[in-house]
Amino acid sequence: MRLVNRQPQGFADSGDYAPKLAERQRSARRWQGIFLVATMVGIVFLVALLYTIINQAFGYVAQENTVDPATLVSAGVPLEELPKEQLIQILRDHVSAGVMRRFESEQPFELRSREDVYSLVVERVVAPRIVATWNLDASLLRRAAIQHNVAIEYPDARLVFRAWLMPDFLMRSQSSTPADAGVRTALLGSLWMLAVIILVAFPVGVGAAIYLEEYAGKSLVNSIIQTNISNLAGVPSIIYGMLGLAVFVRALEPLTSGALFGLVDPATANGRTILSAGLTLALLVLPLLIINAQEAIRAVPASLRQASYGLGATKWQTVWYHVLPSALPGILTGTILAMSRAVGETAPLVVVGASTFVALDPQGPFSKFTTLPIQIYQWTSRPQDQFRHIAAAAIIVLLALLLALNASAIWLRNRYSRRLD
Amino acid sequence: MPNHAIEITSGPRLLDATQGVARTSLGRRRRPAEGLIQGFLFVCGAISILTTVGIVFVLGKESLLFFASPEVDLARFFTGTTWQPAIGQFGILPLINATLMTSMMAMVVAIPLGLCVAVYLSEYASLRARGILKPILEVLAGVPTVVYGYFALSAMTPLLRSILGPNTVDIYNTASAGIVMGILILPLVSSMSEDALSAVPRSLREAAYGLGATKLETALKVVLPAALSGIAAALIVAISRAVGETMIVAIAAGAGPNLTLNPFKAAETMTGHIVRISGGDLSYDSIDYNSIFAIGLMLFLITLGLNVLSRQIVRRFREVYD
Amino acid sequence: MSAPDAVGNEIAIQAQELNVYYGSFRAIKDVSLAIKRHQITAIIGPSGCGKSTLLRALNRMNELVPTARASGQVVFLGQNIYDRDIDPVELRRRIGMVFQKPNPFPKSIFENVAWGARINGFRGDMDALVEQSLRRAALWDEVKDKLHQSGLSLSGGQQQRLCIARAIAVRPEIILMDEPASALDPIATLRIEELMQHLKENYTIVIVTHNMQQAARASDWTAVMMMDEDRAGQMIEFGETQQLFMTPRDRRTEDYITGRIG
């Protein structure tokens, strides 16, 4: 066959190609390096974030006493060895009568231990003030320089290593002195709010997911609901705050303040309560919760439903006895993830009106509230350095809470998925 | 018959499953509980509609009140260059400008990084590397934004100031907020883009390899273009997220509307302004109160528009490779 | 009840001019078929010809497919099951179903059998009911010591017999079986086939199969379905199994049972 030997007109022979393989391979390697580095940037940032926080949560502080303990004692007995009566006398000499009465009413002095009175004296009379703080890295690496610095600038001060995050920090309420402040009210506020969110969002979210997956046909209304849910998931959280402000705080004030139930005087009723905050965030996490629950329900095999219907079960019996139990681990995991989103939310709560200073533990859904992120925001926006340190400590508490939530989600998933097999 | 014969006759007489329940007809029976439950479930679904209606109503109503008040002029609202409610100046441009600055800065960080991460994860990474990297990105996405705000103010800003000099960079500035926001939305960009890349059929990759393309050429010139619509959708969602992001800018970008193009100066975004005003003592029905709803309405419309656009893109181009 | 000599001639359920559509696609076309009481009727035909669709039309199981729609009649107990006032839930209790792949509930063996009876308001002795159902399904001896283990812990063949026991426990009149043995090994298949022979003393059985051997061995009556040029399934032949396999009337039946069509 002659055609076989003839090159078609214009067809290139192999000399026309210049694959430049070496160069292309080099470029491929270079770019692979770039991709890898870009991916590492994420890790670097996460590490930097944690480093910044831990760095600020621990470190040296220079403390100065308001009153030198040496001036409080006469006979050369150090303060810490004085008997209880003398300590009480020192207290009486240095604090106002009103404050003494308050101490007395909290717990009568006769019943207080000597150590208790001693710590009152230290706190109220000696009253060490923090005059300078250092981060962890400086405290570890430049210890000598810091000591030198303190000796010159604060001759009366003592240098002590302070963990801003300590068990006490969880137990103490708000205070205007950073060193005495704690996250107790904020933590309780967050937990109360979570309770409201779960009670509202869980049944509604799961109900909506069941409706959309098991009941809704292909009607217009239902596709509108579905589209609407995905749109809502993209609405900025601050908008939910404005909705909450106008609806729950203002319009429904009698309900959300508790006035309707005779819990507070209608004249001074204020809708800026845990209930309002919880309802607002419930609306916020609802789309997320519904979408997660829908996925879990969709993952239930159709054969299970058919088996149930084949036995003459009604729709609800099928859903209740078979679909929901099978979907439950997925639904719970999704719910917990939605809750951890809610725990970290700040902006909508600022708009709804979180209080910036709450010293009393929240008593229930009608209490004024503050939450962990709100507290962190407050402290972060204070000019004084010391607030930066307690903000870091509060962030660690918040991250620990989130970690606990997520760990429980993973635990739940593993536990139930094992049980079903 | 094999020896595992079936013993039907043993055992007591077969019981009737409907024993004690008189059921003979096939006719429909009333199941009021079923209807009630379905009604309840429908209400649950409808609550999401109510939420949207509520948002539109609340934002719309207060905005109307705002625009109806004598101090406010609709044209000046969109063209005015100062926002100072105290002296009756309501020009939204400074707020929008700052929002654009922080969002653009965030995208400048998140787009290249996010795309590189997505390509790496979908085309290069081993299963083990993915198993490590994906959770880390998820953690990054799960950190509350207030923590990012803290990070911007106490780490990113000092870093910028030490590099560029404290005179160039203010303590509060849009650059720092924007960069950190870029890290916040990085996981969003990378995971959505990675989904788009993974959706490109294998056959297309094999076609490219079959022609003698390198891995890089396959990834950048074949897979990436094929996934373009999905990636575009991801980027638009990311922009919408950046526009609505609040705490980072509230903490690190500064207070007070300021019309400037200098990213190292303080400027207040729309979200930052809403937070600052509502964080103060806000009296209902004041013009301040109404004004934040007008800003909120703008914010809502912008983000909604972006989200709808993103979904539209996905829907329009999805069928191509199915 | 009919006299013994009438057994085999009494009609348990009858489809008349039945059409089923998925959206605009007609999956089965004008099928008329009378199922004899206490007999085993096999539906055979090439894959995709609408066997499952026809079977599921007999207890309105197709309604679970949102796009599915039926026209024509299916008469059961003197009523058209597609009448507006027929309750599909009650219908499905009377006409039970066993599926292609065993699908026990992720519950204990006992619960699998008891659940259907319980939701149908059974107030008798549940232990006895479970035992009898399992005996009838020829599973009792294998599971009587582990009734509280998960149904999913059983082998595939045991799972399928559990599903049969589950269906029996709600006391249906008809049991529809959609390729009940296709996911099973030959030994398990044999046990199901034997089981069917015993079950037919009390129940009417309709079985879909693409296995000619199974139809020929295990059924009394056979319906053959085939797609027409619009891919709509039609019934091309129906008769007593022996006769149909020995002397098919339709060319296509002959081609099919001798393996010349899919």
Ligand SMILES: Nc1ncnc2c1ncn2[C@@H]1O[C@H](COP(=O)(O)OP(=O)(O)O)[C@@H](O)[C@H]1O
């Ligand atoms: N849920 C459904 N939606 C749309 N079409 C379907 C559905 N189920 C089956 N079909 C179609 O109906 C026809 C008959 O299917 P089927 O009854 O399952 O056949 P067989 O069981 O004989 O294999 C096929 O063409 C199939 O594609």
Ligand SMILES: [Mg+2]
């Ligand atoms: Mg089939």
